[in-house]
Amino acid sequence: MTKLFATTALLTALALPAFAVQPAEGETLAETQTYTYWLLDAIKSLDPALNTDVEGSDVQRNLYEGLMIEDAQGAMIPGMALSHEVSEDGLTYTFTLRDANWSNGEPVTADDFVYAWQRVVTPETASEYAWYLELMNVANATAIVAGEMAPDQLGVAALDDKTLQVTLTTPTPYFIKTLSHTTTYPVPRAVVEEHGDAWTQPGNLVGNGAFTLASHNLGVEIVLQKNPEYWDAENVVMETVRGVTVNDNNVALTRYQAGELDRVQIPAGQYPRLSEQYPDQAISVPNGCSYAYVFNVGENGPEVLKDQRVREAMALSLNREIIVDQVLQGGQRPAYTWTHWAIEGFAAPEGGMEDMPMEDRLARATELLAEASYGPDNPVRLQLQYNTDDNHRLLAIAAQQFWRPLGIEIELNNVEWAVHTDRLQSGDFEVARYAWCADYNEATTFLDWFRTDGYNSGKWSNEEYDALLEEARTAEDTAPLYQRAEEILAEEVPAAFVYHYAKVDMINPAIKGLPTENLRNTWYGKDLYRTAE
């Protein structure tokens, strides 16, 4: 264990300086360096403590910089932290900060991190992501969120202006990987205290990222300008980053084609046509989310789903290839594991459902149902709940068709989003559509979901599974543990995994520097540049 931590520390210390991506030789830069990207909706908040969504994170990543940033592959490289050391017991991390300024010229200090992290867990801040510091296992986070301890007891301290020390409750193998998340960004204490809730509005906002907030017309557009105070400003090529809200994906595509946008998501079902027409623009990359049908095996769940054979039959007979190739058509992959296939260091267990031909799977499913004394003559009747969305509806209809011949009659139950999530959380469903996205690039971000005390809407519980994940916290080689955990999920079938997401976008070929291998599609405006066409 000591060795592992020592190596991590050394690697980080030796890492090359994390300068912004530079144009390759032979590329001519465009005169106006502007990147305009598509937003489906208004940005909810520009306050790192209050941010809850991907769109907000994309903007904040340019306005602020955390201890770590990600490279094009999603690996952690130094951001505000030049280097760090880990204690032998894996509980104390000491970061040395680089010389950097806020956009108002004030220096970024360790105290700004202390203030920001304390602010996240303070109950009065009412941060929806307060749990993130609990996930990071920062000491006392849980007690402070519960109001049982003062916020200044949080396991984070400024030893001096440039030294930050973090204390954890338990060794956390993925700790460093959590540090590029918006919730961990520093905030300027003086500015927040001066303006209160309005500190993130244009004119007030002060950040330490590569860009500053030029204007923000909520639900219309947000404009960021290069920040001359940024520590690596001389290597930042892009001058302006604009996020333009278009509430309809098809209209957004039209506006992309009219040259108003440089990047837009491809609406469902249009990837095959567009990739044929514009092979250099239509791009599909893995996106760290998994889609599943969760079975409610808890108290409120139907009796029939408590029978493992029924669940397994349902998982077996779901034809994921058809779903991916005929319905979604955007480079998604069939899922047989909960963990996304592209998660770093994850290898799916060998054998199992994935290697069985479809006929064998159907035969096995029929057999299992017959054993449980179900079949077309005595059908299983279940409700499948999904939230309003064209894709969810199409998939639910497909699933209904796959299951019907076996004697599983599905009644589709479409509800609006708020009702769907409310019922998921109160266990008021039979089978429900669900998706989970990686918070960080490691398998536990998925596997923790099925722990007995995890989110686990279906209330499945397995002692060996819980023990494996506990063991993984301190294990040197976690891969076999995660593999075994996935095997348990495959045997016990608390959910039928459907597909692993892909991000399918049209991207203007003049824009360079957008990551294509980063599972969470974390991009930084500082790495972008526009070439002359």
Add this chain to the structure above:
Amino acid sequence: MFAFVLRRLAVAIPTLLLLIVFSFVLMHLAPGGPFTGERALPPQVLANLEAQYGLNDPLWLQIWNYLVSVVVHFDFGPSFVYPDRTVNQLIANGFPVTLTYGGLSFLAAVIFGVSLGVVAAIWHNSWVDYLAVGISIGAQVLPNFVMAPLLVLVFTLWYRLLPGGGWSFSDPSFWVMPVIALATSYMASIARITRSSMLEVLGSNHIRTARAKGMPEHRVIIRHALKPAMLPVISYLGPVFVSMITGSVVIDIYFSTGGIGKAFVDSALNRDYAVMMGVTILVGALTILFNLLVDVLYAWIDPKIRY
């Protein structure tokens, strides 16, 4: 008349209060809350959020606090979903947008609709009539959610004439497509109502008398036919005006105007209680106000009506 207006205003206040209370209760009855999401929040985090927004108080206390804050301080509270902004700010941002494109659409719909209807009635059963009816049926059957993407396709992608969406108060090119898309179907309805009402009036006795005494046809139409023919149109226009200036969710979505129409629908779906209440009150107050205005107009136009 003055007494009538006063009386109506006196009724308006309890009506608004009832509206607030009913909406508040209904909204809280809907399953889920502003903080239910794909990932369930840990109970302690949820408790902190609810305490911060006063959601853990009993419902009657929440309603009371809300009424006090709205009536006494004119403060609609902070948004649950956009924590950086207050509801007052959100409305102040979005309402001028919908007021602009909605008001212009209203003018366009009234001017073109009434003209089409009058022309069709005067040249009843001629090609002019058929053309006018054809246009209004065409406009009616083309819903704005079809029209909006079509406009973007034609004017933004093909002709590169207009921006495909967004909003600017200083650049009217942003207003053109929202106004066309919103006005069209209202124009069609106004044209049809005007036409049928005009036809009825043109066949009435006082018009025959006017014609018989040799009055020029244009004076017959403008002075004697148009005014009474407008009565059914005006009763239609009152609520339409309110719904137009408070925005259309379809227009807001397709043209990303940042208007209040989408904010309203979103707030209901997101359970953003504060924004939803704010917009409900705004729409409610405007509706009451313009219904009153319509009644006053009625009395002015039709001397037979007395309050």
